[in-house]
Amino acid sequence: MPDNGVDRRQFLKGAATASAIGVAGCLGGGGDEMQLRVGTSAGGTQDVGLAVERAVDQESDELDYSTVESPGYIGTLYRLDQDQFNAGIVDNNSMTKAAEDRGSFEDEGVDMIPYQGFYAFPYSIYIVARDGTGIETFDDLAGANVYPAEPGYSTRATTLDVWSQDPTADVYDEMNIMDMGVDDAPGAMEEERIDAAIAYGTPPVRYTGFVTEYDARVDVHYVEETDALVESAESYAGAGTSQIAYDDWGLEQDIGVDEVFTWDLQVNYVFHPDASDDAVYELCRVVDEHNDTVNEGEEQFNDFESTEDMLGAALEDDTFPFHSGAVEYYQDNDAWDDSLPTPE
Numbered sequence: 001m002p003d004n005g006v007d008r009r010q011f012l013k014g015a016a017t018a019s020a021i022g023v024a025g026c027l028g029g030g031g032d033e034m035q036l037r038v039g040t041s042a043g044g045t046q047d048v049g050l051a052v053e054r055a056v057d058q059e060s061d062e063l064d065y066s067t068v069e070s071p072g073y074i075g076t077l078y079r080l081d082q083d084q085f086n087a088g089i090v091d092n093n094s095m096t097k098a099a100e101d102r103g104s105f106e107d108e109g110v111d112m113i114p115y116q117g118f119y120a121f122p123y124s125i126y127i128v129a130r131d132g133t134g135i136e137t138f139d140d141l142a143g144a145n146v147y148p149a150e151p152g153y154s155t156r157a158t159t160l161d162v163w164s165q166d167p168t169a170d171v172y173d174e175m176n177i178m179d180m181g182v183d184d185a186p187g188a189m190e191e192e193r194i195d196a197a198i199a200y201g202t203p204p205v206r207y208t209g210f211v212t213e214y215d216a217r218v219d220v221h222y223v224e225e226t227d228a229l230v231e232s233a234e235s236y237a238g239a240g241t242s243q244i245a246y247d248d249w250g251l252e253q254d255i256g257v258d259e260v261f262t263w264d265l266q267v268n269y270v271f272h273p274d275a276s277d278d279a280v281y282e283l284c285r286v287v288d289e290h291n292d293t294v295n296e297g298e299e300q301f302n303d304f305e306s307t308e309d310m311l312g313a314a315l316e317d318d319t320f321p322f323h324s325g326a327v328e329y330y331q332d333n334d335a336w337d338d339s340l341p342t343p344e
Helices: 008-019 044-059 072-081 092-100 154-163 170-172 186-192 209-217 227-235 277-289 291-297 309-313 324-332
Strands: 035-040 064-069 087-091 115-129 145-146 194-200 220-222 240-245 259-271
Touching: 035 044, 035 072, 035 227, 035 277, 044 064, 044 186, 044 277, 044 291, 072 087, 072 092, 087 092, 087 154, 092 154, 092 259, 115 154, 115 277, 115 324, 145 186, 154 170, 154 186, 154 194, 154 227, 186 209, 194 209, 194 227, 227 240, 227 259, 277 309, 277 324, 309 324
Parallel strands: 035 064, 035 087, 145 194
Antiparallel strands: 087 259, 115 194, 115 220, 115 259, 240 259
16 A cells, blocks of 8 residues: 655656646536546456446446546545545645645645545554563563554555654663565464564445465464553544454454554545636545445445544645535535535
8 A cells, every 4th residue: 555655756757647637627527527536546446436437337326436546645645635536545644744845745845735625434453462472561662673554555645644653652762663565464474573563444334455364374362551642642633542342353363452543544536726626526425425436336435424534534624625516516515514614
């Protein structure tokens, strides 16, 4: 899931290919008003986008929806800024960094932050340790060999962002952060070169591939969260938090707890400010009224019990207004929260 694995240079290398998409007409207006070209990274995120595309094909006679592969969540934000498509699937952490010129955006920022639309899915993250390491709580990770996923992964970036701030920075500073690909990590755990690693996926659906592999090869146990970890996760604007019953979303082995505390990479549909209100409204309608159709195509997409659930990962800062087409849909369905930001 290398959704965060792109920098400005990589983006520019791919820009020539992306330009073939065609800027003209993709931002709405005229005969293309009901068209959405949706940038999405490869892997699970693209699977979600394709499931939404199939649902639109089946349930809407008006909206023309097309999935366009993009190099990661950060690449999607760069390309939205370049008007190369008018919608995208991105995570809140990348949105926050783009607005604050942090991380990949520190040297090369963007002029436009896309408008919010609706919650697509989470990647929920916690940490486990190999049995026999003596690691029981988050504080015990000081001095340990810790694997927070492959460099470039959004889950890794979000995890390190949470850990590296107070009050967990002191423990983080003493960790030996391991840099390797996800294909090598299960073997490194089996060879006792990794003491602890993140476990993540979309509850209650699935865990990501390398987690299921080390689950099958290595005995692990839950690393108990500390008050400091909870505080760091809850105070970090780019992540959500959850308490999840292990029976509802467990590995294939008993890790010694009934519940896990997770920090969550929250992934949303976002829209270019110039995207057609009607097109955004219609997409909101399809994923709400025909949520079961989307889930049949990809169960990783959120299972909305109500229209309000579509706002479940909303960024509340005025920097991140909701697209007016989405606002209208929520208002029409008595789901809008007046405390959320709207365009000026």
